[in-house]
Amino acid sequence: MTQAAQQMFDRHRETLDQAVTAITNRSFWTPYPESMRTYPEDAVKAAPSKFESLLNQPFALHATGSTQQVGGEVSPYGFELGITYEQPNPQELIATMQGAIRDWRDAGTEVRVGVCLEILSRLNAISPEIAQAVMHTSGQGPMMAFQAGGPHAQDRGLEAVAYAWQAMAQIPATTKWVKPQGKHDPIAMDKRFHIVPRGISLVVACSTFPTWNTYPGLFASLATGNPVIIKPHPGAILPVAMTTRVAQQVLEEAGFDPCLVSLVPDTVDAPLTKALALDPAVKLIDFTGSNAFGDWLIKNATQAQVFAEKAGINxxxxxxxxxxxxxxxxxxxxxxxxxxxxxxxxxxxxxxxxxxxxxxxxxxxxxxxxxxxxxxxxxxxxxxxxxxxxxxxxxxxxxxxxxxxxxxxxxxxxxxxxxxxxxxxxxxxxxxxxxxxxxxxxxxxxxxxxxxxxxxxxxxxxxxxxxxxxxxxxxxxxxxxxxxxxxxxxxxxxxxxxxxxxxxxxNLDGGIFVNQSAAFSDFHATGGNPAANASLCNQAFVASRFVVVQSRRHSQSN
The missing domain is CATH 3.40.309.10 (Aldehyde Dehydrogenase; Chain A, domain 2)
Incomplete structure (x- = not known):
């Protein structure tokens, strides 16, 4: 564990413990306040100008291999964003990720969780800026863009990290197994248990909630050791590009390949999602969107486990x-x-x-x-x-x-x-x-x-x-x-x-509404009807993102 990564885990350990308590007792809790008044006034006031400074130019991210610039976002409020993004060659990116996965796997649970917690903390700090990006790609109103795009999305990401930590913490690293043999000497075995990620994770982001629906899959996969490709909707790239940039900065500071979280944008005319989803290296897919494409992923991307939230009749x-x-x-x-x-x-x-x-x-x-x-x-x-x-x-x-x-x-x-x-x-x-x-x-x-x-x-x-x-x-x-x-x-x-x-x-008749759900308490969807095959968030959402590989040998000690 690098010193930087250890410091990240230590810095956020109390938050992690509180998150685990919250998902256990399901009471109200959040480390990310939803009131804009609790954020620095200067940051809130500067957010619109910072958003405007991103317009009409390339958005810089770590990319690997050959790239080309793509873009074309238009704000539902009536103007072109003019931002372009590097589109890496998918095969070269996947090869890079496969080369980086071993270090990320071997870093261990504390390092991965510490990095995820640091990413979430930094995302929270720029919530006013993210709100501008969410507003002008999804069309959400200013307050909803701030709350749902910022702290509420971060809540859902932290919730996934807490479940991942809880699931991985149940697996001991080593144990000595001793079986009594009556009159004979007992059989003693030394056993080791390795948490092994599934492989590349593909998160297919949606246009209406580009962060809220993306963060659970992103952080559930990353915490459990899987590199993550985020494939944004062509109309809502900026919020997940900003998220990717923060993730890459933290990964690099912690001593890892920043491309462990990478953005692969595409266009309506030249989509990439199907090709990415069918790549043999992609083992996890998180999708939010239409029934037609969700059903296609489940039917065709058979090498991957698909977590799909589709349409329903509320x-x-x-x-x-x-x-x-x-x-x-x-x-x-x-x-x-x-x-x-x-x-x-x-x-x-x-x-x-x-x-x-x-x-x-x-x-x-x-x-x-x-x-x-x-x-x-x-x-x-x-x-x-x-x-x-x-x-x-x-x-x-x-x-x-x-x-x-x-x-x-x-x-x-x-x-x-x-x-x-x-x-x-x-x-x-x-x-x-x-x-x-x-x-x-x-x-x-x-x-x-x-x-x-x-x-x-x-x-x-x-x-x-x-x-x-x-x-x-x-x-x-x-x-x-x-x-x-x-x-x-x-x-x-x-x-x-x-x-x-x-x-x-x-019988809701006050300040709580049927279309709102609270992280750490409400399970968003159940995974039990055709609208979604997974819940945000429960143990099942994270535990299947890794496997446990054991090794054993005869014990050499008494």
């Missing part, structure tokens, strides 16, 4: 409520946040066509739908706040999807464009809410990515549960919400959640 079932205004306000925020471009945003909202009971009396189906539309309108009535919460649509395809979906049901609330006071060309659109009947299953049982949701008229709550069960079993879901004043129905929701392996949020 669901809310309304049976009865105390305060309709409070629950529609809560749902209005969930539907509006980042224009529904979250893998956790509700799409299917089941309501009995006979209506629901509230503390103020019976409310019809149509009035429930109208109350939800009214809540969204009220929440977005202030245009500046609306633009901040909605953010911008990352892709023009999402903008087109809103138009395509208008004919799928009766419009309760139409989507409308909003003008941003600072960015006149920003793609900003409010939610589209449609009413449909339960029989119109083709409309609401396909993922409609973006600010699009359906209020579905069912025969009764039992029918709502039945439909939700069928749709989620077939298509999957990341989130499930339920509203009821009846404890028997609440238990039915709990049973449904277990049957379809989807986390349940019950």
């Amino acid at each position: 669901t809310v079932i309304i049976d009865s409520v105390d305060n309709l205004k409070a629950i529609t306000a809560n749902l209005a925020f969930s539907l509006s946040l980042y224009s529904g471009q979250m893998c956790t945003t509700p799409q299917a909202i089941y309501v009995p066509r006979s209506g629901i009971e509230t503390a103020d009396g019976h409310v019809s189906f149509d009035d429930v739908a109208a109350a939800l539309a009214k809540a969204v309108q009220a929440f977005l009535s202030d245009n500046d706040r609306a633009c901040t919460v909605l953010g911008a649509l990352q892709s023009r395809e999402t903008q087109a999807r809103i138009d395509e979906c208008r004919g799928l049901g009766e419009i309760v609330l139409d989507s409308e464009p909003r003008a941003h006071t600072q960015f006149s060309n920003a793609r900003i659109h409010t939610p589209l809410i449609l009413k449909v009947d339960a029989e119109q299953k083709a409309a609401y049982s396909e993922e409609r990515f973006g600010p699009i949701s359906f209020v579905i008229a069912t025969e009764n709550t039992a029918h709502s549960i039945e439909l939700a069960r069928d749709v989620i079993r077939e298509k999957g879901a990341i989130t499930l919400g339920g509203y009821t004043t009846d404890e028997v129905v609440a238990e039915q929701f709990e049973e449904l959640a277990m049957e379809v392996a989807t986390p349940l949020s019950l």
